[in-house]
Amino acid sequence: MTRYAMVIDLNTCVGCNACMAACAAENQTPVWKNSWRTYVHDKEIGTGEDIHRRFFPRLCNHCSNPPCMSVCPTGATYQLDNGIVQVDEDLCMGCQACAMACPYAARFEVTYGDVREGREFFGEHTYRRRRPSVDKCNFCAQRVLEGREPACVETCVGSARQFGDLDNPDDPIRQMVASGTARPLMAYLGTEPNVYYIDDLKRRG
Amino acid sequence: MAWDFPRLSRREFLKTSGYGGVAATLSPSVLLTGCGADKDAFESEDISYTICNFCSSLCNVRVTSRTSNGVKRIVKLDGNPNSTLNRGKLCARGQAGLLQTYDGDRIKTPLIRVEGSKRGEYAFRSASWEEAWDYIARKTKRAAIQPWEWTMVGGWTSCVFYMNWSVPFALANEVPNIVASPMQHCVTTGHLGTDAVTGNFNIHDEILPDFDNAKYILLIGNNASVGAVSTCRMVRFAQGKKNGAKVVVVDPRLSETAAKADEWITIRPGTDLDLCLAMFHVMLEEGLYDANYLRRHTNMPFLVYRDQRGEWQLAKDEQGRPLVKDDGGKQKLQEVLERGDHDLPPVINLTDAPIRVLPAYTNDNRQDIDGYSFCPALEVPVGTQSPQSGGHQLVTVFQAQREAVKDYTPEWAAKTTGIAAETIRRIAREFGTTRPAIIDPGWHGARYANVMMLRRVQAMMQALNGGIDREGGWIMSGEFHHKATRQWQAKQSGEGMQHQLSNLAGMDFANLVIGALSRGENFSHGHPGFTWAYSQQQKAAGKPWVALPVMADEGLKESVEGKLQWRGEPYKTRALFINAANPVRHYYPDTYWKEVLQHENMELVVLLDVLPSDTTPYADVILPNSTYLERNEPTLYGNGVNQDLAVTTRYAAIDALYDSWESPDVLLKMTEIISGNQAGFLKYMEALTGLPAEPVKAALAKKQQEGTKNPFSAACREVAFAQKSKELGITSDELDKSLRERGVYHEETWREILKHAAIPEQIPAVTASGRIEFYSSLFDSLRDTGVEGPAFSVLATAVPVSCRDHAGADVPLDDDEFYFTYGKTPTVSYGSTNSNNPILNAINTFKAEIYRGVWIHPERAQRLGLENGDRIRLTNSRSGQFQDGEVYVTRKVHRDALFLHSSFGVENSQLTRSYAYGGVATNKLIPHWVEPVVAGFRSQEFTIRIRKLEERAGGAA
Amino acid sequence: MDVTTSFVTQDIWTWWLAIYLYLGGMGAATLTTTFLTDMYLKPHPELVLWGAWSGIAMLGVGSSMLFGHLLDHMAVIHVLNPLVLFNQPHAWIAWGTQFIVWMMVWGFLYALPYMLESAFFGRIPLLRDILAWEWVQKVGRTCGRHCRLCGWAASINGIGTVVYTGLLLQSFPAVALWHNPGVPLLFTVSAFSTAMAFLLLVLNLAIKKREEDRPLRVLYERTDLMLIAAELVILFSFFFYLQRGSQSAAISAQLLWNNWGWLIGFIGFGLLVPFFLELKGVIKGWSSPAPIMVASVLVLVGGYLLRYYFMYAGVYAQPW
Numbered sequence A: 001m002t003r004y005a006m007v008i009d010l011n012t013c014v015g016c017n018a019c020m021a022a023c024a025a026e027n028q029t030p031v032w033k034n035s036w037r038t039y040v041h042d043k044e045i046g047t048g049e050d051i052h053r054r055f056f057p058r059l060c061n062h063c064s065n066p067p068c069m070s071v072c073p074t075g076a077t078y079q080l081d082n083g084i085v086q087v088d089e090d091l092c093m094g095c096q097a098c099a100m101a102c103p104y105a106a107r108f109e110v111t112y113g114d115v116r117e118g119r120e121f122f123g124e125h126t127y128r129r130r131r132p133s134v135d136k137c138n139f140c141a142q143r144v145l146e147g148r149e150p151a152c153v154e155t156c157v158g159s160a161r162q163f164g165d166l167d168n169p170d171d172p173i174r175q176m177v178a179s180g181t182a183r184p185l186m187a188y189l190g191t192e193p194n195v196y197y198i199d200d201l202k203r204r205g
Numbered sequence B: 001m002a003w004d005f006p007r008l009s010r011r012e013f014l015k016t017s018g019y020g021g022v023a024a025t026l027s028p029s030v031l032l033t034g035c036g037a038d039k040d041a042f043e044s045e046d047i048s049y050t051i052c053n054f055c056s057s058l059c060n061v062r063v064t065s066r067t068s069n070g071v072k073r074i075v076k077l078d079g080n081p082n083s084t085l086n087r088g089k090l091c092a093r094g095q096a097g098l099l100q101t102y103d104g105d106r107i108k109t110p111l112i113r114v115e116g117s118k119r120g121e122y123a124f125r126s127a128s129w130e131e132a133w134d135y136i137a138r139k140t141k142r143a144a145i146q147p148w149e150w151t152m153v154g155g156w157t158s159c160v161f162y163m164n165w166s167v168p169f170a171l172a173n174e175v176p177n178i179v180a181s182p183m184q185h186c187v188t189t190g191h192l193g194t195d196a197v198t199g200n201f202n203i204h205d206e207i208l209p210d211f212d213n214a215k216y217i218l219l220i221g222n223n224a225s226v227g228a229v230s231t232c233r234m235v236r237f238a239q240g241k242k243n244g245a246k247v248v249v250v251d252p253r254l255s256e257t258a259a260k261a262d263e264w265i266t267i268r269p270g271t272d273l274d275l276c277l278a279m280f281h282v283m284l285e286e287g288l289y290d291a292n293y294l295r296r297h298t299n300m301p302f303l304v305y306r307d308q309r310g311e312w313q314l315a316k317d318e319q320g321r322p323l324v325k326d327d328g329g330k331q332k333l334q335e336v337l338e339r340g341d342h343d344l345p346p347v348i349n350l351t352d353a354p355i356r357v358l359p360a361y362t363n364d365n366r367q368d369i370d371g372y373s374f375c376p377a378l379e380v381p382v383g384t385q386s387p388q389s390g391g392h393q394l395v396t397v398f399q400a401q402r403e404a405v406k407d408y409t410p411e412w413a414a415k416t417t418g419i420a421a422e423t424i425r426r427i428a429r430e431f432g433t434t435r436p437a438i439i440d441p442g443w444h445g446a447r448y449a450n451v452m453m454l455r456r457v458q459a460m461m462q463a464l465n466g467g468i469d470r471e472g473g474w475i476m477s478g479e480f481h482h483k484a485t486r487q488w489q490a491k492q493s494g495e496g497m498q499h500q501l502s503n504l505a506g507m508d509f510a511n512l513v514i515g516a517l518s519r520g521e522n523f524s525h526g527h528p529g530f531t532w533a534y535s536q537q538q539k540a541a542g543k544p545w546v547a548l549p550v551m552a553d554e555g556l557k558e559s560v561e562g563k564l565q566w567r568g569e570p571y572k573t574r575a576l577f578i579n580a581a582n583p584v585r586h587y588y589p590d591t592y593w594k595e596v597l598q599h600e601n602m603e604l605v606v607l608l609d610v611l612p613s614d615t616t617p618y619a620d621v622i623l624p625n626s627t628y629l630e631r632n633e634p635t636l637y638g639n640g641v642n643q644d645l646a647v648t649t650r651y652a653a654i655d656a657l658y659d660s661w662e663s664p665d666v667l668l669k670m671t672e673i674i675s676g677n678q679a680g681f682l683k684y685m686e687a688l689t690g691l692p693a694e695p696v697k698a699a700l701a702k703k704q705q706e707g708t709k710n711p712f713s714a715a716c717r718e719v720a721f722a723q724k725s726k727e728l729g730i731t732s733d734e735l736d737k738s739l740r741e742r743g744v745y746h747e748e749t750w751r752e753i754l755k756h757a758a759i760p761e762q763i764p765a766v767t768a769s770g771r772i773e774f775y776s777s778l779f780d781s782l783r784d785t786g787v788e789g790p791a792f793s794v795l796a797t798a799v800p801v802s803c804r805d806h807a808g809a810d811v812p813l814d815d816d817e818f819y820f821t822y823g824k825t826p827t828v829s830y831g832s833t834n835s836n837n838p839i840l841n842a843i844n845t846f847k848a849e850i851y852r853g854v855w856i857h858p859e860r861a862q863r864l865g866l867e868n869g870d871r872i873r874l875t876n877s878r879s880g881q882f883q884d885g886e887v888y889v890t891r892k893v894h895r896d897a898l899f900l901h902s903s904f905g906v907e908n909s910q911l912t913r914s915y916a917y918g919g920v921a922t923n924k925l926i927p928h929w930v931e932p933v934v935a936g937f938r939s940q941e942f943t944i945r946i947r948k949l950e951e952r953a954g955g956a957a
Numbered sequence C: 001m002d003v004t005t006s007f008v009t010q011d012i013w014t015w016w017l018a019i020y021l022y023l024g025g026m027g028a029a030t031l032t033t034t035f036l037t038d039m040y041l042k043p044h045p046e047l048v049l050w051g052a053w054s055g056i057a058m059l060g061v062g063s064s065m066l067f068g069h070l071l072d073h074m075a076v077i078h079v080l081n082p083l084v085l086f087n088q089p090h091a092w093i094a095w096g097t098q099f100i101v102w103m104m105v106w107g108f109l110y111a112l113p114y115m116l117e118s119a120f121f122g123r124i125p126l127l128r129d130i131l132a133w134e135w136v137q138k139v140g141r142t143c144g145r146h147c148r149l150c151g152w153a154a155s156i157n158g159i160g161t162v163v164y165t166g167l168l169l170q171s172f173p174a175v176a177l178w179h180n181p182g183v184p185l186l187f188t189v190s191a192f193s194t195a196m197a198f199l200l201l202v203l204n205l206a207i208k209k210r211e212e213d214r215p216l217r218v219l220y221e222r223t224d225l226m227l228i229a230a231e232l233v234i235l236f237s238f239f240f241y242l243q244r245g246s247q248s249a250a251i252s253a254q255l256l257w258n259n260w261g262w263l264i265g266f267i268g269f270g271l272l273v274p275f276f277l278e279l280k281g282v283i284k285g286w287s288s289p290a291p292i293m294v295a296s297v298l299v300l301v302g303g304y305l306l307r308y309y310f311m312y313a314g315v316y317a318q319p320w
């Protein structure tokens, strides 16, 4: 079996936003209204003179137990055998229950207006979407199926994003996850997320 | 889990060809709407390769285009996976680049300024190319614009890609004036400092540190050049970090790069030279250097003396060759002992050891002119003299240098930098004892009068560690090695270099360009470039002048206003040809260029661009260029700063969307208009770049006949391919095929290159002496021209910076007073038009608080009653220039400094998204004030006062 | 990595969805109550007609809130298809939609025989003609024969709808305020309470059979009183549940119990005031129907406020 997952090393994410740009171009997301499949937050943390600037990329976690899917009435949200959680734009009616259910704010709406704007933005003939729906990261399934890495991973200039198969014993990310070096977000919710983070605060004394 | 019910159905993932993704099942909504048809209608997908055009990192790009309903459109850019330069990655600008081509704001036809309108009003009418050329020709003739009255203005795009056309153009048309926007900000102010030590010099950047293998990385004022973002550097930096390198970043603010450091050192702006001098001091005093390397490959052991004026001079023999003192076999003894060998050499007392003469140009000091092998001494005893030095006391450069920085202790530097002396000492020791270690060469220069010296000292520190062209150190580009090797071969064989423009490397190349434009003798009309004439005029008048105003704008205004004289006649600039440059935004202040452009003496302004920059409103004729994705370039190029040797070029992914012309064709047409000397243009091209004139002419005729668009570019490309493939030992078609399939043609890896061409271990550096130069021959040569001041010192020394007229740096800042700092945004190039890119604009909007805001420390903000988002007025305390902005309160900035991103504040409303975004324009805060070596902008050498404005930020500012 | 956690409320489902939940719950409860009353307490055609049609209307208006906000209105077909229950049995909206649809259908069928006899409907042009169609008459007669079946089918779907409004919110795991079994309970109680209030208004204002319906009104009043009391108890336990535990819950508590609209509007005027008004009515009785009508109106407003504030106070934790 294959279980796709992503590991994000916060130690080398440099906040360049290349992933956001790559994803927007690859997946034709409605960036004109500040909706992205992945965001890189730029946070100032620490107190007093201990100042830490953290870049925090986030995206859909492709949860193994995805609440977005269980609330979806139309079946538009579904999971592939390889773990990728996807939205079928033809089935989705856009009730947004999934967006409410997702603890990671991974989902956003694409409206009729956005579809019109999208044609303008990404080209009438090359804009792939035809119907409005909820949208979110799909781990670039279209690329992964062709044996390529997701757009954001491939271009990550900090090599902060790594993509791999947790079920493959030789995959480097498997060890990172197994050892607890890379940990998921809000695992206590039981969502069993599959995007894991390597903490960046350890190095500092 | 409460929501985890067993699924009754599992959908199959259908793999469809192309992009259809899932879908394909006819779901009811498709049936209902009947629009399921075109989803899989993509007819074909094409892959092509090109080079990114958003910064001189020159990443290799893989372009995916899709043809659907007969329309071909670029759908995705990726890093070229075959590239060892950017390793298959692109930064945000590179990724979003395809939307430059599809930007609705593009210049789509030639535009001619409407009769009766004034420059600056952006009143243009669409015109055909014939009309545009006719307009230019008539104006040139009517106003009788002379060749020297023309000035070409170029940006890095024109530099990197069209240098081989621009310089022959200048010579053929006898136009001695080129102003290039990267120079005063970047290439001359920053790189030239490094280059003075290493001899390196490339059109736009030449060193790619081997961060991958470094153990210690020290970055001083680097951000866009590494993490924010130069992809080729960042990918290596990230790998180095993953490999465990310790990273120290010195920056007044917590930049993207600083955020990745193990240690962020918050420095007071403008004091980096002090920091580096102190570190240099510690390294010299404490012996933290690779002595053997210094002896062999640098001019540290050269003997020097002080002349009557107290200036250091090299001791030379009659033929001008350097002198060194034999270390009396001490080094040899050391080596023998280490080897455990018992055949001990005779040890002579160092005092009695002879002084030896070294070859003037070589990379190894261990053999004198007679071929005698020895080891030169780094230090010589007091009283060393030589018959050749006229009784002067001799010391080594090493000693002189140590003496020169004697007072620059960490305690001294602590006062100005605000960094604790212990910290400075500790970093110096860490850097001096960790091998391999890198201090980044730096990129954007300018800012302060002392930046060039700062870069010199940085290079010297790197050389102290012996970290040049070695694993884990600075690695010069494959292309540079290639040229330097050929140049060294030519020097050895005593033959001159042919086709110097494209073959000369490093400082020799720089000298060629300087020579071409600074000497009136090169032109039949006798005029040197106006900026050189202006320097002479200033000097003659006893006023401050610039020693090496290489492609600078210094004197332009005077020239336009008729205040520049040459041989008793006014030397006017009356026409501008601006290609891929945006001087109104990139030079300081905006008004300087606006006045130049709007002056009544300015007869004609021709501008070639892709988007309506802030300069376009001031043109008479705007010509549309294609974007980088729409064109084949006229030649092949090296692989930028790549350490590996490789060849690449651009392939057009789609046909040009509009009726655009390419730079070489525009230059050819302009030649017809200015001088009619098209044959001369081709001849100069051949002489300087080696592209043979006759075959180009023949190909041009053929292309013209075939009706090829931009026939000249196409002809040059054809010939260039033939020529390059011959050099590579393959056919033109093979080269073409290989590049079409892979985008880059690799010749040699850097590890292989270093085996035979490591500089200076294998071949000489391209400095005057062939060594890494601590004692600068460049500044030595300038001394004769009468220049003065520490910025021209032949050795490393302090160069003062003065940010305040009313008080020294030691007096605390007033409550409303801040040092001014700026830097680039990861998502924007320079102050370039790609801030208008829809995707980048969206990211900038997402991060508006951080990117658009003026960074102020909370303690300072509180004192001024400022909160996030408050509107403020920033006033230059020296020049009185002001701009309004909004506050971003953050601890990420030094208390004494404010910081802003230099990418925003576009004023041309035709650039719709950039214009709407707002932001503070640096070009409206920085005065025209340059340093004396290369006219580098002192763009941070002042303080800013801040006042709260009443209304709060709302929408676009 | 939790150093950067921030807490946010959502703006995806806002006031309009509160209307959906409110009208959905109340409409279904109203319909169900009147049918059960008719079947087991006291045959009351007028009440059934009122209950059925206002229930259907409320569900119609409520559902249109959701429908209007769909991104792709066409695709709603996927949830209208009853097979959705087999394909998406875990999705409450699927259940809810089916409950709503079938409740409306069965509700209509249960009411049809009464409509055929109603003088009022017999006066409405067009509808009058339709009702006169032979097959409509036939269906009506069949339904009349199987009225219990129809009534139960409608009621079960009605109760399903009522409970669904709470289950829907409960299915969002990130929000402690929603993701607990108290929510369906609270929403169910509240839905029936608002239904009682609504029916009291109907009985007092529309049907006006004062004497005849007195026992019914008293029953509704008492039921409502008990429901309000139950609601207060549930809210009380919510208050304590939210105080300790996850931060998301604590912040929801802060948002709600620091909000005048919630405290005074909902708990004060939406629950306590009607509680005491009705309490007095039950213990001592009122001389005029006005106080009970005031109480009913307050309960109705309170019912909406409950859902409105619940939507607004759902807090997500975001670790970035």
Ligand SMILES: Nc1nc2c(c(=O)[nH]1)N[C@H]1C(S)=C(S)[C@@H](COP(=O)(O)OP(=O)(O)OC[C@H]3O[C@@H](n4cnc5c(=O)[nH]c(N)nc54)[C@H](O)[C@@H]3O)O[C@H]1N2
Pocket: B053, B054, B154, B155, B156, B157, B181, B182, B183, B185, B186, B444, B445, B579, B580, B581, B582, B585, B586, B587, B608, B609, B610, B611, B613, B625, B626, B627, B628, B823, B824, B829, B830, B831, B832, B833, B834, B902, B903, B922, B923
């Ligand atoms: N405000 C501000 N000014 C700066 C800097 C900064 O950060 N901020 N950085 C400084 C530095 S380090 C440098 S190196 C310089 C660089 O300065 P430039 O090299 O001049 O920089 P660009 O903005 O890339 O290019 C200028 C113009 O080229 C146009 N252009 C882009 N692509 C093409 C093309 O394919 N063909 C043609 N004909 N034109 C094209 C753009 O639209 C733009 O108007 O800027 C310096 N000035």
Ligand SMILES: Nc1nc2c(c(=O)[nH]1)N[C@H]1C(S)=C(S)[C@@H](COP(=O)(O)OP(=O)(O)OC[C@H]3O[C@@H](n4cnc5c(=O)[nH]c(N)nc54)[C@H](O)[C@@H]3O)O[C@H]1N2
Pocket: B054, B055, B056, B057, B186, B220, B221, B222, B223, B224, B225, B226, B228, B229, B230, B250, B251, B252, B253, B255, B267, B268, B269, B270, B271, B272, B442, B443, B444, B445, B447, B821, B822, B823, B824, B825, B826, B827, B828, B829, B830, B899, B940
């Ligand atoms: N995103 C982006 N990347 C680019 C480019 C681009 O246009 N956009 N252009 C490329 C080019 S041509 C160049 S030249 C390079 C430029 O790359 P860099 O030379 O790295 O230039 P900046 O990012 O402008 O400035 C670097 C840092 O200097 C800091 N700084 C300001 N004043 C001082 C000071 O007094 N002391 C110290 N220690 N630090 C100070 C700023 O806070 C900033 O973080 O970037 C290249 N990469």
Ligand code: SF4
Pocket: A059, A060, A061, A062, A063, A066, A067, A068, A069, A085, A101, A102, A103, A104, A105, A106, A107, A136, A191
């Ligand atoms: S992150 Fe959200 S959208 Fe993605 S699978 Fe998990 S719950 Fe669903």
Ligand code: SF4
Pocket: A071, A072, A073, A074, A075, A076, A077, A087, A091, A092, A093, A094, A095, A096, A097, A098, A099, A133, A134
């Ligand atoms: S919005 Fe679409 S994907 Fe989300 S729950 Fe509704 S139908 Fe499913």
Ligand code: SF4
Pocket: A022, A023, A024, A026, A027, A037, A038, A059, A136, A137, A138, A139, A140, A150, A151, A152, A153
């Ligand atoms: S995996 Fe693909 S869809 Fe997901 S964030 Fe990355 S680029 Fe976007």
Ligand code: SF4
Pocket: A012, A013, A014, A015, A016, A017, A018, A019, A020, A040, A055, A057, A152, A155, A156, A157, A158, A159, A160, A161
């Ligand atoms: S591309 Fe990589 S380094 Fe850049 S912001 Fe995204 S995750 Fe971070």
Ligand code: SF4
Pocket: B052, B053, B054, B055, B056, B057, B058, B059, B086, B089, B090, B091, B092, B093, B094, B095, B229, B230, B231, B232
């Ligand atoms: S670093 Fe970015 S902008 Fe510069 S060449 Fe590479 S991809 Fe293009």
Ligand SMILES: [Mo]
Pocket: B182, B185, B186, B187, B443, B444
């Ligand atoms: Mo630059």
